[in-house]
Amino acid sequence: MTPALIALRAIVLREALRFVRQRGRFISALVRPLIWLLVFAAGFRAALGLSISPPYQTYITYEVYIVPGLCGMILLFNGMQSSLSLVYDREMGSMRLLMTSPLPRWWLLTCRLIASTLISILQVYCFLAIAAVFGIQLPMLGYALVFPALIVAGMMLGALGLALSSLIKQLENFAGVMNFVIFPMFFLSSALYPLWKMAESSRVLHDICAVNPFTHAVELIRFALYAQFNLMAAVWTAVAGLVFLLLALWGYDPARGMIRRKV
Amino acid sequence: MNGLRVHNLSHHYGQKQALKDVCFSVEPGEFCALLGPNGAGKSTLFGLMSRLFTTDRGRIEIAGFDLGKNPRAALAQIGIVFQQQTLDLDLTVRRNLHYFAALHGIGGRDAARRTDAALDRLGMAERAQERARDLNGGHRRRAEIARALLHDPAVLLLDEPTVGLDAASRNGIVTHVHELAAESDLTVLWATHLTDEVWTRDRLVILDRGQVRAEGQVSDVTCGRPLKEVFLQMTGEEAT
Numbered sequence: 001m002t003p004a005l006i007a008l009r010a011i012v013l014r015e016a017l018r019f020v021r022q023r024g025r026f027i028s029a030l031v032r033p034l035i036w037l038l039v040f041a042a043g044f045r046a047a048l049g050l051s052i053s054p055p056y057q058t059y060i061t062y063e064v065y066i067v068p069g070l071c072g073m074i075l076l077f078n079g080m081q082s083s084l085s086l087v088y089d090r091e092m093g094s095m096r097l098l099m100t101s102p103l104p105r106w107w108l109l110t111c112r113l114i115a116s117t118l119i120s121i122l123q124v125y126c127f128l129a130i131a132a133v134f135g136i137q138l139p140m141l142g143y144a145l146v147f148p149a150l151i152v153a154g155m156m157l158g159a160l161g162l163a164l165s166s167l168i169k170q171l172e173n174f175a176g177v178m179n180f181v182i183f184p185m186f187f188l189s190s191a192l193y194p195l196w197k198m199a200e201s202s203r204v205l206h207d208i209c210a211v212n213p214f215t216h217a218v219e220l221i222r223f224a225l226y227a228q229f230n231l232m233a234a235v236w237t238a239v240a241g242l243v244f245l246l247l248a249l250w251g252y253d254p255a256r257g258m259i260r261r262k263v
Numbered sequence: 264m265n266g267l268r269v270h271n272l273s274h275h276y277g278q279k280q281a282l283k284d285v286c287f288s289v290e291p292g293e294f295c296a297l298l299g300p301n302g303a304g305k306s307t308l309f310g311l312m313s314r315l316f317t318t319d320r321g322r323i324e325i326a327g328f329d330l331g332k333n334p335r336a337a338l339a340q341i342g343i344v345f346q347q348q349t350l351d352l353d354l355t356v357r358r359n360l361h362y363f364a365a366l367h368g369i370g371g372r373d374a375a376r377r378t379d380a381a382l383d384r385l386g387m388a389e390r391a392q393e394r395a396r397d398l399n400g401g402h403r404r405r406a407e408i409a410r411a412l413l414h415d416p417a418v419l420l421l422d423e424p425t426v427g428l429d430a431a432s433r434n435g436i437v438t439h440v441h442e443l444a445a446e447s448d449l450t451v452l453w454a455t456h457l458t459d460e461v462w463t464r465d466r467l468v469i470l471d472r473g474q475v476r477a478e479g480q481v482s483d484v485t486c487g488r489p490l491k492e493v494f495l496q497m498t499g500e501e502a503t
Contacts, residue, residue, distance in 0.1 A: 003368020010365030014351070021353055097349050100313045101366040102339035108366070255317040 007103050008111045015115035018085075029078065029123045030130070033070035037131060041066050053194060055226035063136055068222035069191025071124045071146075072214060075154045078123065080182055082116035083161030083168075099252070106249050113162060113245070117154035124150055142225040149224035152234065153217035156241030160213075163244045166251025189215040190222075213240035265326050266290045266450045267312075267418050272321030274307055281307040282473045285321070289452055289466060291417070294444040296461040296481075297454040299470035300498050305454040306346065308470070309422045312452075313343050326417035326450075339367065342411030346422040348403060352396040356387065356406045359395055360413055367414045381409040385439065401432025408440065418450040419443070425460065433460070441465075458491040471498040 001009075019026065041063040056064075086095060098108050128143065164177055188205065189212050190198075199206035209215050216236035223230035272285040282304045289295040299305050310316055312323055314334055323330040328337035350359050357378055364374035382388045385405045395403060404424055411419060421440065425433040437460045444451040453460070461467060467484050469477040476497045477484045485493050 001370055006365045006368050006370035009370075010362050014354075014362055017354070096313070096315060096343075096345055096347075097363065098366065099315055100338060100341070100343055102335045103366065103368060104335070254314050 004103060004107055007101070007108065008114065011108070011111040012115040012118060015112075015119055019119050025081070026123065029074060029081075030127055032077065033073050033127050034130060036066065036070055036073070037063060037136070038134065053196070055223045055228045055230075065194070066192055067128070067131055067136055067138070068225055069189070069218050071127065071150070071221050071225075072153060072157075072189075072191055072218040073186060074124050074127060075117075075120050075150065075157045075217070076182060076186060076214060078116060078120035079154070079157035079159075079161035080164075080177065081161075082112070082158055083165035083177075086112070086162065086165035099254075105252060105254075109162060109248060109252060110245075113155055113158045116158050116161075117151060120154045120158070121147070121150045138225050139227055141227040145227050146221060146224040149220045149234075152237050152241065153220055156213060156217055156237050156244060159241050159244035159248055162248035163251055166248055185212060185214045188212050189218055191215075191218050213237060216240070265417055266293070267295075267326075267452060268322075268324040269308075269312075270322040270324070272308070272311065272318065272323065274304075274311060274318040274320070276307075280473055282311075282318075285470070285473070285475055287468045287475060287478045289418075289450050291450050292444060292448045293466050294441050294451045294453065294462070295466040295468060297452055297468050297470060298456065298458065298461060298494060299454070300456055302472075303456075303470045303498070304473040305456075305470060306422060307473075309343075309345075309420060309454060312420055313341065314338060339414065340417045342414070342416035342419045344404070344407050344411050344419075344421040344424045346424070346426060348407075350395040350403055350406060350410075353394060355392050355394055356382065356398070357391040359406065360410050363410045364413055369414060377413050377415075381413045382406075384412065384443075385409040399432070400428050401435060404428065404432070404436055405439075408436070412443075412449075416449075418452070420452050420454075422454045423456070424453070425455070425457070458494055461490055469494060469497055 045062040098112070099105065101108055125143075128138070132138075160181075164181065168177065186192075188208050190209060191214070195206055195209055195215070198209050213236060216233040219230050219233040220237050223233065267289040269285055269287050272282055273280070274282040285304075285308065287295075297305055297308070311318055312325075312330070314330060314337075317331065323337075325337040326340040328340060330337040351362070354362070360378040360381065361374050364370065364377060369377060378391070379388065382391050385408055387402065387405050387409055390398060390402060390406070395406065398406065408419075408421075408424070419440070424440075425436055428436070440451060440453065441462060443449055455461070461481060463481050465481050467477065467479065467481045467490075468475055469484070477493075481490060484490075
């Protein structure tokens with residue numbers, strides 16, 4: 001095994017061990033979307049009428065509509081959680097250990113990204129399994145085809161978290177990120193309501209939703225769950241992921257980034 | 264060329280100058296104490312030497328590798344013990360060392376062999392299976408030093424490694440690292456503000472307000488006077 005792969009395996013294993021130890025984190029990561037699915041969606045089912053639009057071929061209930069958005073929610077919250085743990089790591093010093101490895105820094109940060117994405121995907125599948133128990137079943141092929149979509153979406157949201165973690169000075173500032181990043185990103189997207197529905201109420205809000213990378217991540221997941229490929233969403237998500245990753249690499253660059261101001 | 268060389272190193276935080284034209288060198292097998300009061304610039308110097316950040320002014324050579332031009336080769340030759348505790352407390356000592364080995368691209372049997380050797384060297388073999396959380400402060404530091412030696416570095420950097428330790432643990436670690444330098448041709452740079460951690464045969468760099476105030480063998484710097492007195496005089500700070 002090459003040194004780069006040895007490091008990747010160790011970083012993934014460490015992240016997995018940390019996740020197993022933090023059962024509370026796992027439960028809360030599942031409870032959050034389940035509350036939306038079983039309580040919020042049930043309440044809104046009567047209020048929101050959804051017409052047939054791709055990838056759906058028939059009328060669907062609101063619960064069915066928001067499942068992909070809630071998968072995205074898990075990835076979004078986990079991406080931010082992972083960045084929170086990076087800020088914590090930096091304050092506690094273990095980030096220094098990672099940064100002083102002789103392996104390329106971009107690779108080490110990508111390893112962290114892959115590790116946190118894989119953990120997030122595990123949680124998404126747990127959520128989908130529970131949703132299936134409650135009667136929201138998807139095409140069998142969709143469960144398999146959503147995996148690459150979850151990787152692309154998870155990497156994009158994880159890269160956003162990574163970029164933010166390089167810009168946040170202290171752990172305390174993280175609450176602001178939750179308010180100014182997670183909530184606007186989630187609510188100004190197609191996770192809870194289709195874009196055409198949003199356009200009916202406000203053109204400006206619709207346009208904001210349309211450029212939100214989270215919207216495209218959700219649509220990529222939505223189409224994949226029904227064994228379809230949304231090229232536009234895939235390109236948007238991948239490009240946004242690349243931009244966030246470059247921003248993160250800049251942030252953690254020892255010569256140019258923000259890290260030099262904080263040691 | 265081996266050892267550690269720092270040439271004309273300067274660094275600013277905005278308008279504030281943290282280091283100014285810092286120059287010194289440490290040969291293989293030498294224990295060099297970097298003595299300075301709080302705020303002298305020791306941590307900035309360690310940040311630059313471990314490439315957590317960089318500066319345009321000056322040069323650092325580690326075991327002959329220029330850290331600016333060839334950072335990966337230089338970093339592969341450094342073992343670092345940070346002032347902050349960097350063990351994963353929920354992992355065993357062995358797992359902590361394995362994780363570090365992997366970050367250096369060392370895996371499998373080689374990692375296991377090196378882990379055993381490093382722990383043995385620091386008298387920590389019996390504690391390999393204990394969780395880091397269950398170790399006392401002195402043993403945690405030993406585990407960190409063992410970890411820093413895992414990849415056979417040429418240069419060992421320790422940033423105030425005895426902070427928070429009791430007198431016995433402190434003495435044990437100071438003695439042990441001195442022996443390591445003498446026995447294994449290791450270049451050691453030990454940052455401290457405590458004069459009693461410096462031995463008379465050591466090399467000494469006194470850093471104050473970002474500048475080197477004195478450099479050389481301890482006996483040459485002190486000229487027979489107590490080190491504490493010399494240090495106080497040079498820095499105007501209260502030493503312990």
